[in-house]
Amino acid sequence: MKRQSLIFKAPLVLEIREEECPTPHKGEVLVKTLYSAISTGTELLAFTGQIPTWLSLDETLPALRGTFSLPFKYGYACVGEVIAVGKEVAETWLGRKVFAFNPHESAFVASVESLIPLPEGLGEEDLLFLPNMETAINLVQDGRPILGEQVVVFGLGMVGLLTTALLTRFPLSRIVALDRYPLRRKAGMELGITATFDPLSEDVLRGLRSILETLGYHQGADLVFEVSGAPGALNQAVEITGYSGRIVIGSWYGRKPVALDLGGRFHRSRIQMIASQVSTIAPELSGRWNKQRRLEMALEALKWLRPSFWISHRFPFERAAEAFRLLYEYPEDTLQVILTYS
Known part of the structure; x- marks a missing residue:
């Protein structure tokens, strides 16, 4: 059997x-891809050559062995249908819709242990958001929002929108978000948050302070999430974070240099910067949480949010290059872009 990758x-x-597509061996199945989602973070960095070539694609995922040394396959959000099974795999798997952390390709072989069956009550396209929802949950767990806090989110790409959606479930006093693009700011406001701003506008800091300093007894943000992918956002985050506030950094900047000003109010304000990455669980949570529990939580969150309404573009797989070009050249017109397979 042939496949396209x-x-x-x-x-x-x-x-x-x-x-040639591999044949499923013992404990494996053959999956025909129906949809795959393109990440506007890591995948665009890979597309533009902004990731060090020596870095592993993902040490935790069997389908992503190797490094970012060209050429390579990449992608990690596929939904497909099982069309063949290997030895010692029950035939009940045939026809089952599944999610896989697999690169963009029309068919692939995977172990049954690595697949996530489509849960009842969840749409196939909703399941594409699973990796980003896991990332959003990891960010929120690392940030640990507290009742009544003021929270700011830098970046309303898909990770930022999902993180913001989770934050709206907490009894926070305010949620404010920043993004360059009106389409994304509109999506953020539709979640019911307090306000959104363009981070490049001249009066953005004044606008943020007008909201974050109205409580009187505590000035500035208690908690900030930086998921914009823009290194300059970190300095803005420091500017609006209050005394002893936390900045959770979920962005991966790749090769982009980060010029961080730590000589101003950062030091005296005792601001904490926390690195958040979905490949691991925070050590202090690992006594009660593991990746399986987080995955189950992500699936439940997808059920109540059903984020497929954020899909702005669908491209046939044959036009994948056009889809990536759109994200690279006209990001202001997109939310989530997916590929469809005939």
Whole structure:
């Protein structure tokens, strides 16, 4: 059986390559891909050559062995249908819809242990948001919002929107978000948050302070999430974080340099900066939480949010290069872009 795989061939260059699809062995199944989602964070960094070539694709995922040394396959959000099973796999798997952390390709072989069956009551396209929802949950767990806090989110890409959606479930006094693009700010406001701002506007800091300093007894944000992917956002985050506040950094900047000003109010304000990355659980939570529990929580969150309404574009797999170009050249027109497979 032949399959088509998306290859990251050079910076800004993609190629669809036909190749032999492996046969499922013991404990494995063959999956025909129905949809895959494109990440506007890590995948765009890979598309533009902004990730160090020596870095592993993902040491925790069997489908993403190797490094970012060109050429390589990438992607980690596929939904498909099981069309063949290997030895010692029950035939009840045949026809089952599943999620896999797998690169963009029309078919693939995976162990049954690595697949996540489509839960009852959840749409196939909603399931594409699973990796980003896991990331959002990890961010919130690392930030540990407290009743009545003022929270600011930098970046309303998909991770930022999902993080903001989770935060609206907490009894916080205010949630404010920043993003360059009106479409994303509109999506944030539709979640019922307090306000949104353009981080590049001249009066953004004044606007933020007018909201965050009205409580009187506590000035500035208690908790800030930086998920914009823009290194300059960190200095803005420091500017609006209050005394002993926390800044959770979920952005991966790749090769982009980060010029961080720690000589101003950062030091005297005792601000904490927390690195958050979904590949691991925070050590202080690992006594009660593991990846399976977090995954189950992410699936439940997808059921109540049903985020597929944020899909702004659907491209046939054959037009994958066009989809990536759209995200790279016109990000202001997009929310979530997915690929569909015939």
